[in-house]
Amino acid sequence: MIKTDILIIGAGPTGLFTVFEAGLLKLKCHLIDALPQPGGQCSEIYPKKPIYDIPAYPEILAGDLTDKLLEQCKQFEPGFTLGERAETIEKQEDGTFIVTTNKGTQHHAPVVAIAGGLGSFEPRKPLIHNIASFEDKGVEYIIKDPEMYRNKRVVIAGGGDSALDWSIFLSDVAKEVTLIHRRNEFRGHLDSVEKVQDLKNKKKINLITPAEVIGIVGDYEVKAVVVKESDNIYIDKEYELECDHFIPLFGLSPKLGPIANWGLEIEKNAIVVNNALDYQTNIPGIFAIGDVNTYPGKLKLILCGFHEATLMCQAAYQIINPGKRYVMKYTTVAGVDGFDGTRKEAPKAVVKAIK
Amino acid sequence: MEQDINIKITDREGVTHEIQAPTDMAMNLMEVVRSYELAPEGTIGVCGGMAMCASCQCYVLSDTQLPEMQDDEEAMLSEAFYVKDNSRLGCQIQMTPDMDGLEVELAPES
Numbered sequence: 001m002i003k004t005d006i007l008i009i010g011a012g013p014t015g016l017f018t019v020f021e022a023g024l025l026k027l028k029c030h031l032i033d034a035l036p037q038p039g040g041q042c043s044e045i046y047p048k049k050p051i052y053d054i055p056a057y058p059e060i061l062a063g064d065l066t067d068k069l070l071e072q073c074k075q076f077e078p079g080f081t082l083g084e085r086a087e088t089i090e091k092q093e094d095g096t097f098i099v100t101t102n103k104g105t106q107h108h109a110p111v112v113a114i115a116g117g118l119g120s121f122e123p124r125k126p127l128i129h130n131i132a133s134f135e136d137k138g139v140e141y142i143i144k145d146p147e148m149y150r151n152k153r154v155v156i157a158g159g160g161d162s163a164l165d166w167s168i169f170l171s172d173v174a175k176e177v178t179l180i181h182r183r184n185e186f187r188g189h190l191d192s193v194e195k196v197q198d199l200k201n202k203k204k205i206n207l208i209t210p211a212e213v214i215g216i217v218g219d220y221e222v223k224a225v226v227v228k229e230s231d232n233i234y235i236d237k238e239y240e241l242e243c244d245h246f247i248p249l250f251g252l253s254p255k256l257g258p259i260a261n262w263g264l265e266i267e268k269n270a271i272v273v274n275n276a277l278d279y280q281t282n283i284p285g286i287f288a289i290g291d292v293n294t295y296p297g298k299l300k301l302i303l304c305g306f307h308e309a310t311l312m313c314q315a316a317y318q319i320i321n322p323g324k325r326y327v328m329k330y331t332t333v334a335g336v337d338g339f340d341g342t343r344k345e346a347p348k349a350v351v352k353a354i355k
Numbered sequence: 356m357e358q359d360i361n362i363k364i365t366d367r368e369g370v371t372h373e374i375q376a377p378t379d380m381a382m383n384l385m386e387v388v389r390s391y392e393l394a395p396e397g398t399i400g401v402c403g404g405m406a407m408c409a410s411c412q413c414y415v416l417s418d419t420q421l422p423e424m425q426d427d428e429e430a431m432l433s434e435a436f437y438v439k440d441n442s443r444l445g446c447q448i449q450m451t452p453d454m455d456g457l458e459v460e461l462a463p464e465s
């Protein structure tokens with residue numbers, strides 16, 4: 001059981017900044033995120049895109065913002081449970097919470113801060129009528145263990161970076177790799193596209209474009225996929241392609257997911273909070289901050305998430321330390337004492353006589 | 356407002372809305388849909404308008420002249436679902452005065 005002061009669900013910018021603000025109040029944080037790396041949308045969807053409305057940064061790449069936030073909160077030693085989705089929450093008799101992930105990891109905290117953005121990222125599943133019956137029986141939407149494809153025949157569908165990168169990687173592992181995409185053009189890093197071209201020329205990747213997988217054949221396990229090859233002009237054929245695995249990689253889309261069943265008041269796919277006072281939800285001890293919440297006047301901006309996280313931490317302090325006195329201190333005055341023993345402080349003024 | 360144009364948007368429930376869209380606020384079609392709340396928040400414009408999620412996919416029903424499709428829109432549509440010949444991404448269509456009379460239908464959520 002992982003124990004912490006504030007359990008943060010979602011390791012995006014709002015969640016990461018919470019670690020810093022909580023640390024100033026000597027509260028320890030642990031973060032859960034369904035993605036394998038911190039940063040949320042900033043890392044997953046648009047790491048190379050610039051943001052222009054982070055105060056004091058005229059321009060910063062979303063990926064760099066994540067790095068800066070990690071650096072800023074580092075001395076408060078946040079814990080991470082990554083690649084797991086918060087599934088259930090149980091309120092204990094003493095008012096604390098136990099949150100369990102889809103992999104069974106348990107977390108115990110007196111305060112839970114949901115900073116889940118638009119939700120946890122789930123793979124987008126292609127519209128193939130019988131695909132659900134082959135999930136985990138040869139159809140995988142996410143590659144968890146590349147070793148399971150060793151000496152197997154693999155069909156990958158998609159036209160983005162993950163389809164390209166996994167085709168390249170698996171061409172060394174699998175017996176046979178086929179990449180299927182609806183167009184001849186791929187959207188990915190240039191070097192990935194060129195590498196696939198090279199592997200295609202060397203016949204290490206079998207490329208089928210423009211085409212799509214429209215059906216799956218097999219009893220219990222995948223035996224083949226039905227490929228429809230068509231350019232709407234000259235080519236139009238359908239055939240079965242034998243394979244052991246079909247991996248559709250069509251990106252991820254965020255879904256509120258299990259959080260929607262936690263008894264929280266939901267409106268417009270967001271969690272209703274108490275009108276910008278401290279962002280507490282209808283369940284005392286559970287807060288919602290950043291894009292995941294809604295209240296009159298709400299704006300889904302990173303900078304608003306930072307503000308919400310800061311106020312939330314003050315309320316969390318009162319819950320964790322009932323009746324204990326505290327006044328907000330400026331970091332310039334008080335410095336920053338890390339849990340790792342480091343201290344940052346403003347240099348002392350030099351006093352020297354003028355003769 | 357004289358800069359406003361009249362457009363028709365059919366939502367995902369099949370209801371057609373006749374609305375006025377401003378052309379002087381640098382708004383795109385996805386944002387117009389959101390400003391009128393014609394699709395629930397969180398189901399449209401998920402990526403914020405970067406042509407990276409296709410949650411604003413729509414079918415263009417009128418023969419209105421629209422800006423030509425750029426590479427990133429075309430690439431995204433090639434990975435989206437429910438795509439038809441008249442599919443476009445709402446976030447890539449900036450509202451301009453000559454789009455008066457535009458008619459679109461929102462594609463299903465996926």
